Amino acid sequence: xxxxxxxxxxxxxxxxxxxxxxxxxxxxxxxxxxxxxxxxxxxxxxxxxxxxxxxxxxxxxxxxxxxxxxxxxxxxxxxxxxxxxxxxxxxxxxxxxxxxxxxxxxxxxxxxxxxxxxxxxxxxxxxxxxxxxxxxxxxxxxxxxxxxxxxxxxxxxxxxxxxxx
Amino acid sequence: xxxxxxxxxxxxxxxxxxxxxxxxxxxxxxxxxxxxxxxxxxxxxxxxxxxxxxxxxxxxxxxxxxxxxxxxxxxxxxxxxxxxxxxxxxxxxxxxxxxxxxxxxxxx
Numbered sequence: 001x002x003x004x005x006x007x008x009x010x011x012x013x014x015x016x017x018x019x020x021x022x023x024x025x026x027x028x029x030x031x032x033x034x035x036x037x038x039x040x041x042x043x044x045x046x047x048x049x050x051x052x053x054x055x056x057x058x059x060x061x062x063x064x065x066x067x068x069x070x071x072x073x074x075x076x077x078x079x080x081x082x083x084x085x086x087x088x089x090x091x092x093x094x095x096x097x098x099x100x101x102x103x104x105x106x107x108x109x110x111x112x113x114x115x116x117x118x119x120x121x122x123x124x125x126x127x128x129x130x131x132x133x134x135x136x137x138x139x140x141x142x143x144x145x146x147x148x149x150x151x152x153x154x155x156x157x158x159x160x161x162x163x164x165x
Numbered sequence: 166x167x168x169x170x171x172x173x174x175x176x177x178x179x180x181x182x183x184x185x186x187x188x189x190x191x192x193x194x195x196x197x198x199x200x201x202x203x204x205x206x207x208x209x210x211x212x213x214x215x216x217x218x219x220x221x222x223x224x225x226x227x228x229x230x231x232x233x234x235x236x237x238x239x240x241x242x243x244x245x246x247x248x249x250x251x252x253x254x255x256x257x258x259x260x261x262x263x264x265x266x267x268x269x270x271x272x273x
Binding site: 001002003006010013014017018020021026029030033036037040043044046047048049051052055056059060063064067068071072074075077080081089093097100101104105108109111112115116117118121122124125129130133134138141145148149151152153155156159160 | 168169170171172173174175176177178180181182184185186188189192193194195197198200201202204205208211212215216218219220222228229230232233235236237239240241242243244245246247248250251252253254255257263264
């Protein structure tokens with residue numbers, strides 16, 4: 001059952017990721033990216049990361065992608081113009097990509113041959129454990145993150161209102 | 166056998182998604198799509214973090230660091246998306262284009 005679930009959602013993720021790259025309209029890319037993030041959330045659940053699966057759906061598929069779609073709609077971004085790619089790219093691009101991924105897959109198989117993932121094999125990814133770690137030994141990075149978000153808010157406001165007048 | 170997935174499958178999936186993100190980042194011409202490719206790469210790296218957390222943790226409740234790293238990556242991605250989309254808005258207001266080939270004032 002775990003294998004079937006993994007392959008179903010891995011194939012959905014890969015097809016949606018290919019769709020992100022090959023679609024010419026930004027809205028189609030954004031919707032495909034939501035598909036990638038949703039299937040990755042399912043894979044997080046399979047790995048026992050319940051909190052991260054929920055955060056993935058809420059933060060990524062919810063907040064960030066809504067921001068993307070909002071900007072695409074606001075700018076009325078149209079279809080990307082096709083331009084001629086060089087002959088080298090057309091001939092060698094996909095084979096080189098497949099060869100690179102084959103090499104990566106080979107070494108990954110060699111280095112991590114034994115660890116098997118099954119649902120329920122990792123139980124430390126709930127909200128309680130994440131919270132205890134986040135407000136215990138990782139309190140300083142958490143607080144630094146809040147400063148980062150404050151700076152990002154200020155930067156976004158400054159950038160967005162600069163040449164309005 | 167059907168109940169367990171090798172960990173290397175997750176890492177290979179992460180590599181595939183990352184490579185597709187790199188391809189989109191290099192080959193696309195719309196600045197919004199380039200930005201979405203960056204998000205795709207961040208997601209792929211997050212999957213690797215969570216997989217290694219499983220590998221090192223098991224049932225011992227020790228391997229939580231990967232989850233925390235993935236959480237911080239999500240926070241940074243959210244901040245980055247806010248600032249980056251504000252930059253895209255400013256560029257579009259000033260130049261009326263989203264094609265990255267037309268935005269070359271930092272060249273030379």
